[in-house]
Amino acid sequence: MQPKVELIRHIPTNVITGFLGVGKTTAILHLLEHKPADERWAVLVNEFGQIGIDGQILQQEGVAIKELPGGCMCCAAGVSVQVGINALLANARPDRLLIEPTGIGHPKQIIKQLTRPPFDQTLDMRACITLIDPRHLDNPRYRENEYYREQLDIADVLVANKVDRCEDSDLAAFAQLVEARQPRASCQVSQGQLELAWLDLPHAGQQDAVSRSFLQADTTPETGMETEPVKLDAGESWRRLENRNGDFASCGWLFAEQLRFDYQKTNSLITAMSAERIKASLKTDQGNYLFNSIEGDLSVSARETPPENRIEIIMLGDPDWDKIEDALLSCLI
Ligand SMILES: Nc1nc2c(ncn2[C@@H]2O[C@H](COP(=O)(O)OP(=O)(O)OP(=O)(O)O)[C@@H](O)[C@H]2O)c(=O)[nH]1
Numbered sequence: 001m002q003p004k005v006e007l008i009r010h011i012p013t014n015v016i017t018g019f020l021g022v023g024k025t026t027a028i029l030h031l032l033e034h035k036p037a038d039e040r041w042a043v044l045v046n047e048f049g050q051i052g053i054d055g056q057i058l059q060q061e062g063v064a065i066k067e068l069p070g071g072c073m074c075c076a077a078g079v080s081v082q083v084g085i086n087a088l089l090a091n092a093r094p095d096r097l098l099i100e101p102t103g104i105g106h107p108k109q110i111i112k113q114l115t116r117p118p119f120d121q122t123l124d125m126r127a128c129i130t131l132i133d134p135r136h137l138d139n140p141r142y143r144e145n146e147y148y149r150e151q152l153d154i155a156d157v158l159v160a161n162k163v164d165r166c167e168d169s170d171l172a173a174f175a176q177l178v179e180a181r182q183p184r185a186s187c188q189v190s191q192g193q194l195e196l197a198w199l200d201l202p203h204a205g206q207q208d209a210v211s212r213s214f215l216q217a218d219t220t221p222e223t224g225m226e227t228e229p230v231k232l233d234a235g236e237s238w239r240r241l242e243n244r245n246g247d248f249a250s251c252g253w254l255f256a257e258q259l260r261f262d263y264q265k266t267n268s269l270i271t272a273m274s275a276e277r278i279k280a281s282l283k284t285d286q287g288n289y290l291f292n293s294i295e296g297d298l299s300v301s302a303r304e305t306p307p308e309n310r311i312e313i314i315m316l317g318d319p320d321w322d323k324i325e326d327a328l329l330s331c332l333i
């Protein structure tokens with residue numbers, strides 16, 4: 001007798017989007033902490049860098065994580081994304097799928113990809129939640145950025161995160177944005193404290209053709225996105241992988257697990273580095289630490305679970321990665 005094949009259909013799916021470092025992974029962690037205990041959830045996390053750190057941060061019991069590092073998932077030649085999502089759904093059989101696209105990707109195109117065949121049968125696209133940092137609202141660097149604008153365009157729920165860092169004027173600018181855009185829901189939070197109920201709000205694309213019409217532009221396919229995590233070969237001490245998209249350049253290093261970093265030196269190096277985004281999950285002489293920096297605003301937190309030694313840096317322009325690598329290697333004990 002043929003084994004019974006259970007079709008995977010209409011998995012409630014949410015895209016949680018927002019610019020680099022706005023708090024997407026923090027928000028997903030918050031949602032996972034509050035998910036119904038009897039549900040299995042899966043998370044697909046798509047990072048610009050080739051090494052990827054968020055998958056490590058999100059790792060926890062009862063949640064299936066799939067990393068798609070190496071650039072915007074809509075730009076990868078479709079197949080790897082399809083393989084990645086299908087494998088995640090088949091293995092995890094989740095009650096819900098959360099997707100964190102890279103903050104410097106094309107969210108409209110991603111939604112388009114996920115709401116048409118073959119995904120229209122497998123996924124049931126619900127509200128797209130866009131996080132913004134209200135401090136960015138009057139900054140042309142953000143306002144005029146195509147990724148930032150697309151993130152606002154696709155928001156069913158608009159969330160101001162990091163309000164603990166905001167002035168009244170930032171919050172007033174957010175209120176104006178909400179007034180102009182009329183999302184289905186909006187809120188001002190810190191630490192990504194999203195409400196679970198928002199996840200089941202409908203996605204606008206399901207309802208009106210107008211929303212679909214902005215999902216037309218096709219982007220140039222890129223290749224190189226891996227669905228399998230990067231691993232070192234036996235005897236290899238580290239590996240470096242680079243990526244670029246327009247003005248943004250990234251470089252990531254995966255170091256062998258037995259290597260240890262000098263905490264003080266590493267902290268000083270990351271503090272002194274001028275980067276758009278730095279994420280590092282490292283074993284140091286003082287314990288395991290997660291370094292998380294956005295435009296020089298660094299937070300460092302101790303980690304209970306042993307991390308892999310990974311670091312991912314995003315900078316503008318044409319960084320001297322060799323020099324940065326030398327500096328990183330000098331932090332090894
Ligand atoms: N002050 C403050 N920091 C926050 C808040 N939410 C998140 N953070 C911090 O902001 C940093 C970036 O948060 P992430 O959740 O990694 O942001 P992200 O959007 O997933 O970042 P990328 O995936 O790199 O684009 C971390 O150090 C968080 O702890 C908040 O409400 N207030």
Ligand SMILES: [Mg+2]
Pocket residue numbers: 024025026054100
């Ligand atoms: Mg993230």
